[in-house]
Amino acid sequence: MNPPLVTIRDLHVELGGNHVLCGLSTVIPSKEIAAIVGLNGSGKTTLLRALLKEIPYTGEIRFHCGHDHTHTSPSHVGYVPQKLRLESNMPMTVRDLLGIAMQRRPLFLGFGAGVKMQMSAMLKLVGASSALLDRPVEKISGGELQRVLLALAMQPEPELLLLDEPAAGVDVTGQEQFYDLIHRLNREHGTTIVLVSHDINMVSKRAHRVMCMKDGKIHCQGTPRELTPEMLTQIFGAQHGMFAHDH
Numbered sequence: 265m266n267p268p269l270v271t272i273r274d275l276h277v278e279l280g281g282n283h284v285l286c287g288l289s290t291v292i293p294s295k296e297i298a299a300i301v302g303l304n305g306s307g308k309t310t311l312l313r314a315l316l317k318e319i320p321y322t323g324e325i326r327f328h329c330g331h332d333h334t335h336t337s338p339s340h341v342g343y344v345p346q347k348l349r350l351e352s353n354m355p356m357t358v359r360d361l362l363g364i365a366m367q368r369r370p371l372f373l374g375f376g377a378g379v380k381m382q383m384s385a386m387l388k389l390v391g392a393s394s395a396l397l398d399r400p401v402e403k404i405s406g407g408e409l410q411r412v413l414l415a416l417a418m419q420p421e422p423e424l425l426l427l428d429e430p431a432a433g434v435d436v437t438g439q440e441q442f443y444d445l446i447h448r449l450n451r452e453h454g455t456t457i458v459l460v461s462h463d464i465n466m467v468s469k470r471a472h473r474v475m476c477m478k479d480g481k482i483h484c485q486g487t488p489r490e491l492t493p494e495m496l497t498q499i500f501g502a503q504h505g506m507f508a509h510d511h
Contacts (some may be wrong), residue, residue, distance in 0.1 A: 269294035299467035342417030407438035419511035
C-alpha cells in the first residue's frame with residue numbers, strides 16, 4: 265500500500281439531530297483509487313462532505329500532502345457532485361460553465377485566446393470533444409456532463425479527486441467508459457481518487473481499495489480480492505453477494 269494521503273480517526277458527524285457518521289476510521293492511500301460503497305443512508309456522501317470541510321465534524325481528518333507527505337492540506341481538491349443544479353431560466357453553454365470557474369471577469373466580456381485553448385485542453389484530458397463548448401449544458405447527455413464536470417475538477421490538477429456517484433444516470437456503456445477514464449487519470453497523473461458508487465462489480469475492476477459503509481461506519485475494507493461475498497452480503501443483502509474480483 266502506498267503512503268497515506270488522508271488519515272481519518274474516530275470521525276463523527278451529526279446532521280439534523282441524526283448521527284450520520286459514528287466513529288469512522290480509515291486510511292486513504294496516496295495515488296490510488298478508493299471506492300466507497302454502501303446502501304443509501306450509510307453516510308457515503310457525508311464522508312465526502314467532511315473531507316471537503318463543508319460540514320462540522322468531530323474526530324480527526326489529517327492530510328499528508330506534498331512530495332514529502334508533511335503538508336497538512338492539499339494544494340487542490342477536485343470534486344464532481346452526483347447532480348449539477350442549474351436554474352432552468354438561465355441558459356448556459358459548456359463554455360460559459362467552464363468560464364465561470366476559470367476567470368473572474370464577467371462572461372459578457374468574452375474569453376481570451378489563452379482561456380479558449382485551455383478549455384479545449386481540459387476537455388481533451390477527459391476524452392471529450394471541444395465541440396461541446398458551444399452546446400447548452402441542458403442539451404448534453406449525462407455522460408457528456410460528467411466529463412465536463414470532471415474536466416473542471418481536474419483544473420488545476422488536484423492532489424485529491426472526490427467523485428460522488430460519478431456515473432449515476434449514465435447507461436452501462438457510458439459507465440464503463442467513464443470508469444476507464446478515471447482509471448487512466450489515476451494511472452497517468454497519479455491522482456488520488458475517492459469515489460462513491462452503488463455498483464460493486466464496476467468499481468471492483470478499477471479500484472485498488474474498497475470501503476464498505478454501513479450505519480455511518482466502515483464495516484469492512486480492503487482490496488477487491490480481500491472482500492469476500494459473505495462480507496458484502498452483510499452490507500447489501502444476499503441478492504448483492506456476488507462480487508467481481510478480476511482486475
